[in-house]
Amino acid sequence: MNRIREIKSERAGDAYYEVRHSSGLKILIYPKPKNSSSYAIFGTKYGSIDNCFRTSPGGEPQKVPNGIAHYLEHKLFESAEGDAFARFAKTGASANAYTSFDMTCFLFSCTANVYQSLEILLDFVQSPYFTEQTVQKEQGIIGQEIRMYDDDPQWRVLFNLLGALYHTHPVKIDIAGTTDSIAKITPELLYRCYRTFYNLNNMVLCIAGNVEPDRVLQVCDKMLKPADPSYHVERIFEPEPEHIVKARAEQKMAVAVPLFELGFKESCASGRATTQQIAETDILLEALASDASPLFRRLLDAGLINEASFGHEYFEGPGFASVIFSGESRDPEAAADEIKKAIASVRAEGFDRDTFERAKRAVYGRNIAALNNVGCIANSLVALEFAGRELFSYIDAVAQASVDDVLGRLEVQLRPQYSSLSVIRPKQPAP
Amino acid sequence: MTGIEQRSVCDGVNFRSVRDSRFKTVRMSIHFLLPLEKQSAPSNAILPFLLTRASRKYPDLTQLNRHLAGLYGAQLDADVQKMGDVQVLSVSASGIADRYSLHGESVSAELSRLLCSIVFDPPFEEGMFPRAGFEQEKRQMLEQIDSEFNDKRLYAMRRCEEILCDGEPYGIGRFGSREDVRALKRESLTQAWNRMIHHARAEIMVLGDCDPEPVYSDFFAAFHNLGRTETVPCETRTVRSAQKVRDVSETMDVAQCKLVLGFRTGCAEPDEAVPACKLFSALYGGTPSSKLFLNVREKLSLCYYCGSLYHPLKGILFVQSGVERRNIDRAKDEILRQLEEIKKGNFTPSELEAAKLSLCNSYRTLSDSLDGLEAWYLSQTFSHPVRPPEEEAALVQTVTGDEVRKIAGGVTLDTVYRLTGSGVKPQ
Numbered sequence: 046m047n048r049i050r051e052i053k054s055e056r057a058g059d060a061y062y063e064v065r066h067s068s069g070l071k072i073l074i075y076p077k078p079k080n081s082s083s084y085a086i087f088g089t090k091y092g093s094i095d096n097c098f099r100t101s102p103g104g105e106p107q108k109v110p111n112g113i114a115h116y117l118e119h120k121l122f123e124s125a126e127g128d129a130f131a132r133f134a135k136t137g138a139s140a141n142a143y144t145s146f147d148m149t150c151f152l153f154s155c156t157a158n159v160y161q162s163l164e165i166l167l168d169f170v171q172s173p174y175f176t177e178q179t180v181q182k183e184q185g186i187i188g189q190e191i192r193m194y195d196d197d198p199q200w201r202v203l204f205n206l207l208g209a210l211y212h213t214h215p216v217k218i219d220i221a222g223t224t225d226s227i228a229k230i231t232p233e234l235l236y237r238c239y240r241t242f243y244n245l246n247n248m249v250l251c252i253a254g255n256v257e258p259d260r261v262l263q264v265c266d267k268m269l270k271p272a273d274p275s276y277h278v279e280r281i282f283e284p285e286p287e288h289i290v291k292a293r294a295e296q297k298m299a300v301a302v303p304l305f306e307l308g309f310k311e312s313c314a315s316g317r318a319t320t321q322q323i324a325e326t327d328i329l330l331e332a333l334a335s336d337a338s339p340l341f342r343r344l345l346d347a348g349l350i351n352e353a354s355f356g357h358e359y360f361e362g363p364g365f366a367s368v369i370f371s372g373e374s375r376d377p378e379a380a381a382d383e384i385k386k387a388i389a390s391v392r393a394e395g396f397d398r399d400t401f402e403r404a405k406r407a408v409y410g411r412n413i414a415a416l417n418n419v420g421c422i423a424n425s426l427v428a429l430e431f432a433g434r435e436l437f438s439y440i441d442a443v444a445q446a447s448v449d450d451v452l453g454r455l456e457v458q459l460r461p462q463y464s465s466l467s468v469i470r471p472k473q474p475a476p
Numbered sequence: 477m478t479g480i481e482q483r484s485v486c487d488g489v490n491f492r493s494v495r496d497s498r499f500k501t502v503r504m505s506i507h508f509l510l511p512l513e514k515q516s517a518p519s520n521a522i523l524p525f526l527l528t529r530a531s532r533k534y535p536d537l538t539q540l541n542r543h544l545a546g547l548y549g550a551q552l553d554a555d556v557q558k559m560g561d562v563q564v565l566s567v568s569a570s571g572i573a574d575r576y577s578l579h580g581e582s583v584s585a586e587l588s589r590l591l592c593s594i595v596f597d598p599p600f601e602e603g604m605f606p607r608a609g610f611e612q613e614k615r616q617m618l619e620q621i622d623s624e625f626n627d628k629r630l631y632a633m634r635r636c637e638e639i640l641c642d643g644e645p646y647g648i649g650r651f652g653s654r655e656d657v658r659a660l661k662r663e664s665l666t667q668a669w670n671r672m673i674h675h676a677r678a679e680i681m682v683l684g685d686c687d688p689e690p691v692y693s694d695f696f697a698a699f700h701n702l703g704r705t706e707t708v709p710c711e712t713r714t715v716r717s718a719q720k721v722r723d724v725s726e727t728m729d730v731a732q733c734k735l736v737l738g739f740r741t742g743c744a745e746p747d748e749a750v751p752a753c754k755l756f757s758a759l760y761g762g763t764p765s766s767k768l769f770l771n772v773r774e775k776l777s778l779c780y781y782c783g784s785l786y787h788p789l790k791g792i793l794f795v796q797s798g799v800e801r802r803n804i805d806r807a808k809d810e811i812l813r814q815l816e817e818i819k820k821g822n823f824t825p826s827e828l829e830a831a832k833l834s835l836c837n838s839y840r841t842l843s844d845s846l847d848g849l850e851a852w853y854l855s856q857t858f859s860h861p862v863r864p865p866e867e868e869a870a871l872v873q874t875v876t877g878d879e880v881r882k883i884a885g886g887v888t889l890d891t892v893y894r895l896t897g898s899g900v901k902p903q
Binding site (some may be wrong): 112134156182186304324331336402404410416417 | 570731
């Protein structure tokens with residue numbers, strides 16, 4: 046029996062359905078009947094950081110090669126009958142997939158044949174097929190994907206930062222692994238990881254767009270295979286110290302302008318951040334570093350950043366959380382100093398009522414705007430579900446945040462003694 | 477189906493609007509079109525960036541940005557792009573629909589006023605854009621050019637474009653050359669701004685959940701106050717086929733080599749065969765079931781990406797891939813072999829159907845986003861009549877395999893560009 050609950054937002058004027066399917070799968074359906082397109086994601090709470098786990102209580106820890114979650118994502122597109130892209134080619138849906146630190150998502154967007162495409166999505170993700178030969182073939186393709194990222198300064202500056210912040214947490218390991226680590230991947234290992242993490246109890250299906258909930262559920266009833274009830278997974282992470290590894294990381298690459306990321310590590314002993322904490326952090330960062338902030342203006346006037354590249358994010362997941370400021374800068378050290386000075390000043394003086402109100406409105410407006418887009422909605426719903434958060438309560442939390450709570454985040458966030466600066470510098474002067 | 481309304485503001489200025497309450501936002505923009513020329517490119521390109529940083533009422537950048545943040549994170553954006561041999565200078569304002577404001581403010585009315593004010597009444601000092609803002613925008617333009625060098629895939633693409641269209645306006649970068657940007661003088665910009673508002677063709681778009689009438693009135697008044705005279709014509713030159721193959725290799729310290737092939741397709745807007753050429757590109761390298769993806773990537777495992785990109789306004793097509801140095805020639809040979817296959821008609825009805833479905837899917841998706849609608853209607857600037865994306869999809873549906881084969885027969889290789897590294901992983 047499927048259990049269905051409607052989740053409504055007065056503020057957004059929207060609603061979606063949360064279904065606990067009898068197979069064990071959580072299903073989220075966000076209808077947008079006037080839309081031309083629909084967007085569906087079938088995701089599992091399994092990413093690059095899940096490289097050590099137990100499959101039974103007290104069982105042996107199993108360590109698997111780095112990059113295997115991403116490798117598995119690639120290989121699931123193939124089955125005994127051919128590849129999933131060929132099947133989507135017949136419905137016209139545009140299909141894709143991605144692997145992040147803590148999840149793997151398979152998705153399509155379409156303007157016709159949505160239920161047929163949904164059948165294909167549910168079918169291929171539930172039908173693993175790996176042989177020596179097909180696994181071997183992927184080495185060349187993923188090898189080139191890794192090489193592409195080796196040349197990507199924005200990717201390198203992030204992973205150099207994570208290496209400087211984290212001692213043991215696998216978030217510091219490249220999502221795709223290395224050419225050496227993926228060489229160790231076998232069909233047996235892929236099957237083992239598949240059985241461990243692609244259990245419907247560990248997965249979610251989100252679909253947003255021009256769909257009827259009843260018809261979505263009919264397809265689910267037909268396609269979902271009952272999940273193994275003995276399912277057990279325990280992710281094993283070595284304890285991560287509170288302090289950082291090193292305050293600086295630097296690499297030289299073929300770039301014309303230096304890039305930096307300045308990260309502030311947080312303690313994650315209490316698990317994932319709550320909806321309210323995320324909302325408060327977003328407002329705090331908006332007030333501190335948006336293009337309306339004094340910090341932004343000082344950096345710009347001093348020629349230390351440019352508007353096209355400067356940004357900030359709250360980088361948060363299982364066992365890791367950091368605020369990261371990033372951008373291109375002729376003088377990354379000076380930019381980092383300015384940012385730290387601005388943080389110290391907010392810590393000492395707080396900010397005025399107007400600054401707070403403006404920041405709150407800006408964060409609220411952007412989140413309302415994001416609800417135009419079915420891709421944004423579906424991706425957010427999946428990520429929030431795995432983090433134990435909810436979309437509309439996040440928007441409410443933004444609208445209701447108080448200045449004291451927002452400033453209260455500084456007790457655990459943006460602490461200068463837990464910060465690292467990662468820099469990519471040009472190998473030679475620009476041409 | 478997306479209902480679009482079109483009207484003229486005055487000679488050379490068009491106004492288009494799509495009003496639809498399913499969007500939670502509004503987006504209004506003005507796009508000025510001028511011929512892409514080496515001399516004027518940088519002074520034109522800096523204008524949208526200068527205009528979006530200050531208004532008469534909010535002459536200071538931080539004041540203006542605070543005002544926008546208070547309007548629920550509304551945004552003023554500047555953009556410069558090439559459409560064929562035309563330089564497009566865009567200024568846009570976007571924000572949430574009025575019904576979402578928490579205290580009853582009308583975001584859209586304010587954005588309309590703001591957009592007109594920044595475009596037509598910049599806060600000049602002594603008849604010029606203020607010095608500090610000019611210096612800052614010039615620096616940022618130089619950094620944007622440098623930033624393209626940081627992205628090797630983009631950089632290789634730009635280099636191939638430059639070589640392919642050497643001597644044609646399209647060979648000029650969207651900002652002009654780095655040297656010319658560096659040499660920009662503040663004194664020349666008032667004239668460039670005057671030329672833009674008085675003589676550039678302009679396309680205004682108002683999209684989303686707002687009444688377009690007040691926006692139309694604001695722009696109507698602004699343009700009629702100007703008293704525009706003639707509009708500078710914009711044309712794109714199309715080279716129909718390549719004479720000989722240009723072969724350029726450059727080296728850089730990179731882990732992965734980039735290969736970009738530039739082709740002349742012999743087909744450009746407003747040719748009737750353009751939909752057939754779009755379909756050809758989808759079949760050749762536009763989807764995960766295309767010839768290039770299935771053969772260069774899946775069958776030979778040579779790369780992670782290998783795809784084609786067709787520019788209908790210019791009639792050129794690029795194929796790009798990232799490969800190991802030792803595999804560059806194998807990849808190039810396979811890319812060209814797959815073109816020969818299509819020339820010979822070696823594709824199945826289901827391959828053709830898949831390409832059609834994929835292309836139509838992307839057209840039909842456009843009407844779900846304001847950015848998508850804006851980009852589509854802007855690309856239709858030189859089309860008569862202007863077609864909604866759904867109509868373009870219907871046209872693609874009617875293309876036959878024979879028409880695709882004929883298009884392929886007219887595609888000639890013009891430029892081979894390789895960016896090669898040492899093949900050693902950088903430390």
